Amino acid sequence: MGEGEMINMREGEILEQTRSLAAPFVFFIVFVFQFATKRLQDLKRGASKTDKEMQLRGEIKQLLKEAASYSQPSTFAQAAKLRRMAAAKEKELANYQAHLTQEVKQSYDLYLKVLFVAKVFIHIVLVFWFWSSPVASVSQHLLQPFGRLLSLKIWGSSSNYVQVGIIPWLVLCSRVCKFACRIA
Structure with a gap:
């Protein structure tokens, strides 16, 4: 195995690690903004009690x-x-x-x-x-009816994985965070 192949493998590993952290990172950012908005709206409603x-x-x-x-x-x-x-x-x-x-x-x-x-x-x-790269790779059987909605055809998909794009991921994260903040 040559030095060039080792470098390519390391770059591939770094890309996979970055890709695996991208989805939780985006979800966390969306959750923070959604939680802050909900908190401000709650404070706006309940701030009238003074001494x-x-x-x-x-x-x-x-x-x-x-x-x-x-x-x-x-x-x-x-x-x-x-x-x-x-x-x-x-x-x-x-x-x-x-x-x-x-x-x-x-x-x-x-x-x-x-x-x-x-x-x-x-x-x-x-x-x-994240426009040119997928946010996450998810097993195709986990996203059975929605796999095509979450991926873009530009990236294609490997045989068993769906490559999730940033726009569908942002929409999904926003909906999940709104639901979670409503419950909390």
């Missing part, structure tokens, strides 16, 4: 409790005054929540837009990086 809001809710609850304790006709005016104070606090709370919601929405929308642009950029880089 001031909790304090206003407690004051409203206390005022309504005191108003309910005045059940005699002689204390009706005092109960009505407490109910009006509670209604004013509820209006203040609603205004505060509307203002806070607007601020939170603007802030998280900016983060979501930046994340979306980064995700698109990374997907484009991955497509260019």
